[in-house]
Amino acid sequence: MTGAAGPSPLSSEFAQEIVDTLAPHSVYNVNIMDEHGVIIASLDPDRIGTFHQAAQQALAEDRVLNVDQPAPGSSDRPGVNVPLRVGGRLVGVVGLTGEPSRVAPAARFVGVAVELLISRELERERAVARQTRSRDFVAALASGTSSVAELAGRAEALDLRPPWTLFVESPAPEQGRVPSAEVTTILHGSRWTVAPVDVAQRYRQQPGTRLLRIDVADLSELVTRAEEARAISDSVALMPEAADDRWRWDVALAVARLGPRSRERLAARVVEPVWSETVLVLAESRSLRDAAAELHVHRNTLGHRLTQIERATGVDPRQAAGLFTLLMAVYAGR
Incomplete structure (x- = not known):
């Protein structure tokens, strides 16, 4: 079994980057196979794109597989193949070429290292994706170009649940972001932020800025208040200074x-x-x-x-x- 369905988190480009990173620190050749057993990264370019029979077996049986004598007709070579599991899903196999008894200790270590690298990359990609979705949500809200139904879909994708606090700070500060869980972007020189109420309590206005702040109970009210905030923030002098x-x-x-x-x-x-x-x-x-x-x-x-x-x-x-x-x-x- 190869775990839950969905796009593979292990691209050939990233896999090759991992191999190239590990190569100077390993005396063994490193190969990475995808969840179908196909070699997607290797120091030997001729092996990329070929089928690795032992990797497929390691995935099917979900276990470390030593290869002493490759199966007749296969392109496999002696070595150790370690399944890669990330987030409870089998995403591929990392293999080290060499005599299994010598390679095994290094192979298990390399397997853990590769899993950590993949997990870190996935976290980075998720953070970038959330940042993009956050920017798109606030941009649609602030511009008034999206319907309530469309914004509801965007909020659901962000797992953004009411009540919220809407902030519009101008001019947009260079530093001083609110804590994680906010959705924020810079529009027309102002920073627009929607944050859960508990997170909003930790928001700190930056010196030299003017700030609109309003609590909202649901998405319809958020849309209404955003429209009003857009009108007020168009004339920055109408926005309140700190402690006003x-x-x-x-x-x-x-x-x-x-x-x-x-x-x-x-x-x-x-x-x-x-x-x-x-x-x-x-x-x-x-x-x-x-x-x-x-x-x-x-x-x-x-x-x-x-x-x-x-x-x-x-x-x-x-x-x-x-x-x-x-x-x-x-x-x-x-």
Whole structure:
């Protein structure tokens, strides 16, 4: 039996690379046979592509096979043939040519070494494949060019299960990746990352960057939030700086969806820095008293300032709709 079906992890190119690597350290000729017993790598070019009867038998019986006298008519030579098992699957055979009693100790060692090399290569290939799938998933998500059904298939291939946290960091940092299990790529100067919630807790924003971060419960919400994040990140100044506790996703998104002229007109409404600070604090306060305390002014002073803002802008910051408009003006001013 040769194990589970599927593409062989042992290509002829990689097998020959292994043989060439081992050759300077071995006094015996090394051959590698695939899972069908065909020689795919050897120091003797004439043997490549020929059938190795003893290798096929070693695979069929799943055991180390010594060859003292090759079978009549075969191209086999005296030596030791060691089955290669990787991930529970027989993937081929490594053979050392020579008198079996002398070759046997080295053959078993070489067999272990070749299995380790194959396992390492498979791990590398899996990492590269996951990185590619991760990049394609996030690129499709960020670009908005794929349906929810297509993204669901991509997420399943990555074994990516909700809930997640979506990160968009700009400009993309050169270092400081999140831990393993994230899917990430660089798009339009920003790094987009989707990470399981437990992994996302270890995410650290890099100095000098702005970061969007939002938790999502399912794929539909992830798609929606990605669309919103794309709009906000198109204007990096709308993204929050580190430790910006007053930043609001809804306000940034509303401003991001305005045209350039609308933003300019809106930004012109709140031009005084003290007004901007007042609007931001008021939006986060439960009452005028709390806002005055946060601003370190008397409540009457705050009331007078709000009246000034209303007269200058035509919008009452004491009303919810007016306050939201003024918040948009502050963000547009960024």
